[in-house]
Amino acid sequence: MKMRLQKFLLACSLLMMSAIASAAEPLPIFDAHMHYNIEARSTWSPQRVIALWRQLGIRAVLATSRPNDGTLDLMAQNAPDIKIVPFLRPYRVQPDRHDWFANPEIERFVEKELQRGIYRGIGEFHIFGKDADAPYMAKIARLAKARDLWLHAHSDEDVIERILHHAPGVKLIWAHTGMSTSLDKVEAMFAQYPNLVGELSFRSDLEQNGSLNPQWKRLFLRYPDRFVLGSDTWVTSRWDDVPQLMAFYRRMLSELPADIAEHIAYKNGLAMFGLQ
Template sequence: MRAFLPIAAIALLFAGPPATRADEPLEIFDAHMHYNQEPNPFYPLDKVLELYRTNRITGVLATSRPNKGTHQLMEAAAAGKAPGLWVVPFIRPYRVRPDIQTWFNDPSIFELIREEYKRGYYRGIGEFHLYGKSADTEWVKKAVDFAVERNLFLHCHCDEEALLILFRHNAKARIVWAHTGFSTDPKRVGKLLDEHKGALWGELSYRSGITTGDGKLTGEWRALFAKHSDRFLLGSDTWINERWFSYAAIFKSYRGWLAQLPPDQAKRIASGNAVAIFGPRRTE
């Protein structure tokens, strides 16, 4: 598959995950998953798909370095090799790991984005890394405008300064904030969500402080979820092999604190928000 999937296959991929039976564990959409390949993936594709099945992962936001890993997931889904799995593909603007440090000033990366988009199935650009004023470049603005013009999301691992610069580049940008800022406290996160309704969502991989040492939700995060349970996603961030080894443990920990929330909030964060955000692409 080089250019476009058959229309019927694309429709199936964008249809979203199946309904959950009452006797099944809470389904989760993995909104920060890398199937990196430099030069070969650590896990073969069939093992990755088995991890999804055994951990009740019914959808993934696929972002890989290089994008070959995402191509393989899309091909597997189109061929019926991943029943029940919904793949939401994002263009990653990296060919090799060092691109993380330079992509925002590299015109060849913008060409990579343009070429990958021609495949016809991408829903966003990212995950990419930006800190401070590294976001304030011509090529980042071009990427943001490219995304807005094509109804694509941005998946950004960034600090607050870079996040706000992305919105200044184009007020119509829609951003999934990887790790929800790391150092940004919950009250400030809540204010940013209030200020960017319909444009900003938080993804919670590696986000410390959600629970106390004994696994209980903190009061601040419980209050944030009560107000904004429709604005958060969960992810594994399998950026290194160790994250694949601990894949089951990562989602066990998520289910632990999700179980402390009202069921409607837990379902939204686990997978409902992904369906609401990345549902079938509208006619453009």
């Protein structure tokens, strides 16, 4: 009887210790959709950004900034505990987002930026409807495929299919997973295009009545290696929301088996870029 009690107490203390450890170390996060745009620079120094990431357990980021100097400045901090995966953003100034795919100056700008030899992908770029048939969109998709770069597209589902038609097999992060694309359509596209990864910011249907939407849960269980998280700090005020956003993601992921939660939180992002 005494032995049994001792075993019981030992089991209790081990349980408590693991609970304390997990409380102290929240699930690490790979933020696969962030921007360090010029407007944020006066309030958010690179040091302040790094400090925020440390505070929130963000261990890696996919950085895409307008202009690209923002990303370069974050990399120059050389924070040993934060991995920064730079993407080439094809925007010099805000209005470029509307016509970058039809502007020869952007083509020259992208060519020059690529010479840095540091970028792992191109994006986030915005493109909708038939604009995706612009010759430069097709060219950049083929260039990405040829150079083993990712694309990061903020697009409707129709555009995603056009891009994948231009360059079959190109690796593509779908910003916001279409934002409002029906989940039936998302599921069909994930089945059809194995190189498509969904980023989850601004998907307002992730939760229903305060818990994980069952249709999303099914998608996560079916494709645990195909989703990543993002803050999408597209306007300066969004930086203030990053703590709540990360708390939201951790709460949502807590409804999934631990290994799948870890994959979506950070392991998928690391694996996509050959990091550990």
